[in-house]
Amino acid sequence: MANSASIESYLHFEGYDSLPRDIFDKKKIRAGMRKAGRLVMQRAQMNLALARGAEGYPVNRTGATLESVSFRVSKSGFLVRVAPKKTSAMKEYYPAYLFYGVKRGARLSRLKAGEKHTGKRRREGIRLREARRNNDWLIAPRDNYMADALQDSNSEVQAILSEAFAAALS
Template identity: 45%
Template sequence: MTQPHVAAYMHFGGFDSFERLDFDRREIRKGFNKVGRLVQKEARKLTGKAKRTANDGYPARKTGRLNKSIKPKVSKSGFMVRIMPDKSADMKEYYPAYLHYGVRNGAQRTRGHRRQTDRGRGWRIEPRKNFMEDALQKSNDRIVAILQDAFARSLNQ
């Protein structure tokens, strides 16, 4: 099953004349690590409530597995961070995908992994809102400030 993902791209003006080697990577890694923890905290906040209203759309917490599986990982180069729920050992299937796409009653998985047709039985698990994308959007202003500060500190070294 494919994993839902959100891609974001940011470009900071004013740093175009520098090469990659001109940066102190430790400072940049620290900045991306901080951003990863910020988005992780926001995503866990969105999925951490035990009871949800029907119109909220985010997954509710029952066991806490989804919350614990949301982890940031900074790339080796230090210029990218990936925050997503990973499949842990206590998950039989990668159920964040089921929460994102939903599951129909009596549905058969198609070869192309498309959304299944209804067949009149309704949803077994309704698709939930994308909590990772919303966490990223809510934290956007702070992310830009943190990364600009990290890039500025990396040039001062």
């Protein structure tokens, strides 16, 4: 399961590192980055829609997760970020809950003013602590469909970017 924020969701393009950024036509670089970002975004949406909860991906019930996947080119134009974003349809940013998971058995809150210790509260605390000790998941971590989309379209993205960088030099 690709369940860590690691280097696997990052693509470094070799070959143009030694050249200063000033010599490139930024319009062409940004156009290439937009094209690459759109490709990875569409691949991530397709992975999510076609998996239907299989392969460790989250289930797509309302389409809010699909609609939340978008891309953004940086101000300089030399970076594109593809990620799910919080939309107005979401109450919480739940792609984070899907990626990291949620442990069963939350911590007990403090007693409110005037509240007494009761046997029921004690049993509840024992149950919650036991669930935490057993590493029970309320929501199990899901696979990273964004990293998989980048990995699947790696060669196509490199071809798009090499073409854009070559065109931006001339």
